[in-house]
C-alpha cells in the first residue's frame with residue numbers, strides 16, 4: 027500500500043497550504059471579532075488571487091470553471107482549507123454550494139444549468155439547501171411537512187424551514203418538499219429550485235447558534251414559504267425522487283466535511299503545541315513539560331491519523347465502487363471524525379486556559395461552530411444505529 031501523494035498533488039497541497047497561512051490567517055482576526063461582512067473586502071481580494079493562481083473551485087467540473095479534481099484529490103485539499111474557517115469559501119468550494127452544484131451538475135435540466143451552474147461555480151451567487159423543519163424531527167426526512175402543490179404549470183410551496191445554512195444573501199434555495207403525498211414514503215418528496223426573490227419566500231431570521239447569529243455565508247436561517255409559486259420547470263430531477271437525490275448529495279458531502287474537520291484538528295493541534303511549548307507555568311518549566319499535556323498531544327495526533335485513514339478509505343471506496351458500497355464507511359467516519367474533532371478542539375482550548383475562551387484565537391469559533399458536526403448531515407446516533415444494524419444482520 028502506497029500512502030504517498032503523487033508529486034503534482036503534493037505540490038498543489040503545499041501551494042494551497044502556503045496561501046491559507048499567508049493570505050487567510052491574517053483575515054481571521056477581523057472575521058472573529060467583527061463578523062463575516064466585515065471581512066468580505068479582504069476575502070473578495072483573496073478569492074480573486076485564488077482564481078489568478080488557477081486554484082479556484084478544485085472539486086467542480088472544468089467545463090464550469092473548476093479544477094475538475096476527483097473526490098480523493100479534493101479530500102486532501104479540503105483538509106488544507108479546513109485549517110481556516112475562511113478556507114473553503116476563499117477557494118469556492120464551500121458547503122452548501124458544493125453539494126448543490128453537484129446536484130445541478132448531475133440532475134439539472136439544460137435550462138437550469140444555463141441559469142445557475144456557471145454563476146454558482148464562479149462565486150457570483152450563492153445557494154442554500156432547505157430540508158430541515160422546526161416542527162418535525164430532521165433525523166427522519168419522511169416527516170417533512172413542506173408541501174409543493176401542483177397548480178397548472180406551477181408548484182405552490184407552503185412550509186417552514188430552519189437551519190438553512192447560508193440563506194442570508196443566497197440567490198437560490200434548493201427546497202425539499204412533498205409533491206406526492208400518496209406515494210410510498212420514500213417517493214413523496216422532490217427537490218425544487220426556488221430563487222430567493224420569489225414572492226412568498228421569506229428569510230425570517232438568522233437563528234442564533236451558541237450565542238452568535240451568523241451572517242451571510244455563516245448564517246443558519248429560518249425560512250418561511252407561503253404561496254410561493256415557481257414553474258414546474260423548477261423541479262430538480264424526477265418528481266418524487268428527492269430522497270434519492272439527497273443521498274447522492276450527502277455521500278461526497280460527508281467526505282468533504284470530514285476532511286475539513288481534520289483540517290480544523292490540524293490547526294487546533296498546531297495551536298495546542300505552540301502554546302504548550304511557550305507557556306511558562308513554573309520557573310524553568312513549560313506547559314509542554316507536563317505529562318498530561320503530552321498525553322493530550324499524542325492522543326490527538328493518533329486519533330487524527332486514524333480518522334484520516336478511515337476517511338481516505340471511505341473516499342477510495344466511493345471513488346472506485348460508488349456511493350452504495352461506501353454507505354457504512356460513510357456512517358462510520360461521520361460520527362467518528364466528528365468525535366475526534368470535538369475532543370481535539372476541546373483539548374487545545376483547555377491548554378490555552380482563559381485565552382481559549384476568547385475570540386483572540388480561532389479555537390472558540392471552532393468549538394462553538396463545529397459542535398454541530400455531531401448533529402448535521404445525520405446525528406451521531408442515527409449513523410451508529412444504521413451501522414450497527416448492518417453489523418448485526420449476520421448475527422440474527
Ligand SMILES: Cc1cc2nc3c(=O)[nH]c(=O)nc-3n(C[C@H](O)[C@H](O)[C@H](O)COP(=O)(O)OP(=O)(O)OC[C@H]3O[C@@H](n4cnc5c(N)ncnc54)[C@H](O)[C@@H]3O)c2cc1C
Nearest residue numbers: 155156157158163164165189190191398401402403405407
Ligand atoms: C449548524 C447547523 C447547520 C445545518 N444546516 C442545514 C442546512 O443547510 N439545511 C438543512 O436542511 N438542515 C441543516 N441542518 C439541520 C440538520 O440536518 C438537523 O439538525 C439534523 O438532521 C437533525 O435534525 P433535528 O435537529 O430535527 O433533530 P431531531 O431529529 O429532533 O433529533 C434530535 C436528537 O435525537 C437523537 N436521535 C434522532 N434520531 C435518532 C435515532 N433514530 N436513534 C437514536 N437517536 C436519535 C439524536 O441525538 C439527535 O441529535 C443544520 C443543523 C445545524 C446544527
